Amino acid sequence: MKMKTIMVAGAGQMGAGIAQTAAEAGFTVKLYDWEPETVTKGLHRIKTNLEKEQAIGRKSQKETDAVFSRISPAELTEAGDADFDFIIEAIAENKKAKAELFDTLDKICPPHAVLASNTSSLPITELAAATKRPEKVIGMHFMNPVPVMELVEVIRGLATSEETAETVKKLAVRMNKTPVEVNDFPGFISNRILMPMINEAVYCLYEGAASKEAIDEVMKLGMRHPMGPLTLADFIGLDTCLSIMEVLYAGLGDPKYRPCPLLRKYVSAGWLGKKSGRGFYEYGR
Template identity: 60%
Template sequence: MTIKTVMVVGAGQMGSGIARVCAQSGFDVLLNDMNEAALQKGLSSMEKLLSRNVEKGKLAEEDKTAALERLTLSSDLKDARTCDLVIEAVVENMDVKANVFSELDRYAPAHAILASNTSSLPITEIAAVTNRSEQVIGMHFMNPVPIMKLVEIIRGLQTSDETYESIKSMTNQLHKSPVEVKDFPGFVSNRVLMPMINEAIYTVYEGVASPEDVDRVMKLGMNHPMGPITLADFIGLDTCLYIMEVLHEGFGDSKYRPCPLLRQYVKAGWLGKKSGRGFYQYN
């Protein structure tokens, strides 16, 4: 199937990044969000980042203009009726995603593929709320979307080969590297990453080392570009906790038990950079 028009549902950091990459790659894009302020913020962010790339000589002014002209703002999921692909990028919550997919299934044309940018939730379960489970798939982009090359493509139990091949081809058009992943909790990226972050938090919880020193060990000793404690703050501690809970529930293995300190910070509202405080403080 040829994909020409894409709707991205959710105008947050991930959604606006996905919309920007799609528009720059020649797709007509509808950026959808029920919150008008979020839509305007997403558009403003895209314009600012594209302008910065023009200033740095990484993008021609006419290419920036063309990308923005391919972008349309939408506040109604019914606009999915014009799309070949819908990529959902809303909050990482199964009930919320299920409601979105149920609505999209009603409005999107019969040929349209419905994709989720979920970082941990089962595609098979998301697909079950639709009448087109063979056309439901996972597209897990990495943050920040315009920079990171990887896209995990997750096949649900009933995802068809045709759907997979269409999404793989489209991912290549975005100049990303697709990796096929089976529908297991956390997929590959977060099944490997989150237990490492959780264990790093345990070393702080147990008094083994300070957050700064844990990060220093991983940066200088393991050549990581960013320490795991800093990375947790950037991802959002609430997101880290939620993914660890998905892993713990999905596998039933105590090695995925979230660190009590992680739970405590989330309950305190210390969610990382987005709240101004996590393991570090941000102004």
Template identity: 65%
Template sequence: MNIKTVMVIGAGQMGSGIAQVNAMSGYQVYLHDLKDELVERGLNTITKNLDRQVKKERMTETEKTDTLARITPSTDLNNAKNVDLVIEAAIENMEIKSKLFSDLDELAPEHAILATNTSSLPITEIAAATNRPEKVIGMHFMNPVPVMKLVEVIRGLATTDEVYNTIEDMSKSLNKVPVEVNDFPGFVSNRILLPMINEAIYAVYEGVAKPEAIDEVMKLGMNHPMGPLTLADFIGLDTCLYIMETLHDGLGDDKYRPCPLLRKYVKAGWLGKKSGRGFYQYS
């Protein structure tokens, strides 16, 4: 299957990054969101990222211009009629994703693959909203997308080998490293990462140490580039809570129970860097 045109749904941090790497790799890209201002914000983020690459002499001004020319802004889902692949990077909500995939199934060409960038939700359940479950697959990019090499490629129950191989090859064309993962809550990355973050939050909750000390131990003792509590603030504590709840519900094991302190911070609106306060304060 030959992929030439991609629609990225969601122009936020993840979606804009996914659109950027696709456009840099020569694909025609629709960057889609619900409102013009959201798409414009995503395009501004991409432009700033590319400007930085030009300043560092990793890209020429012409390459930057050509990359931006390959991105078409979209607020009309009917543009899905023109694509070979959709990569959905919308909010982590099963009801919203199911409705979106049902609509895409009606609009996208018969040959088109429908991929989701979900970080924890079941691919098989998302695929069940369509009449083409064999063409639904997970493409879980890491944040920040232009920098991080990994893509978890997640098969749903019905995903065919042909579709998997197409997405594996396409991921490599984006200069990413695809890793095959089966459809379990949290996949590999978040099934391992989020319980570690949750345990770090328990260590704060129980008074084992202060956040700064916990992060220092993991950086200096375990050679992590960033402490788990700093990382949680960057991910967003609301997102961390949502993924922990997905793990807890999906696997039914109390070891995935979200720490009460995490719930308290989210209820207080302390969501991390994006709200100005989480385990640390941000100006």
């Protein structure tokens, strides 16, 4: 399949990053979100990112303008256009919401269109079951921040075709990413390893083993992590971390994946991390 146009459904932090990366690869990108204000914020985030790259000499003004000109807002109904070859879903990590979106996309998208999910933990097979084209449904899990991180986890559902998998791998390479195929298990590989580490760091704080600063410093200085696990959780979003831990706990049935009560408490309080202005640390908004 020769792709020209990509729709990104979901204009939050991940969706905006995917849209920017796709535009940098030369694609025409349509950015959709059911909240128009989120699209406006997403476009602003992209423009700010591009301007930062221009300021440090990584892009010229001409390149910045060209990339940004390839991204425009879209209505979901536009996905029915024959020009739409590929849709990447990047909404919140909620199985019901994702399944409903996939059902809608399946009904309106042209028959050849591939439906990919940027889910960080949910079963691709179950999302594919919401459609009548399970062979064209696949997981395409980008890392955050998308324009910087090289990895894309490629996850096939039970019915995903070889053609769809190869299309996604080629797309990832064109977007200057390295595709790594993993199996359709809860959390895949990245979050099955990362999230329990973050959850254990939260337990350390919860049980009073050390201060948040000390926990982060140990992992930065002792393990050479670029940022501590509690800071990383704030950047990911504590609600996202909790959702992934709940998927791991429910899907694998092992008590070692039980979300820390402190993580639940912070999410209930609306302390979601950097995006809300407060998580384990406080941030200016």
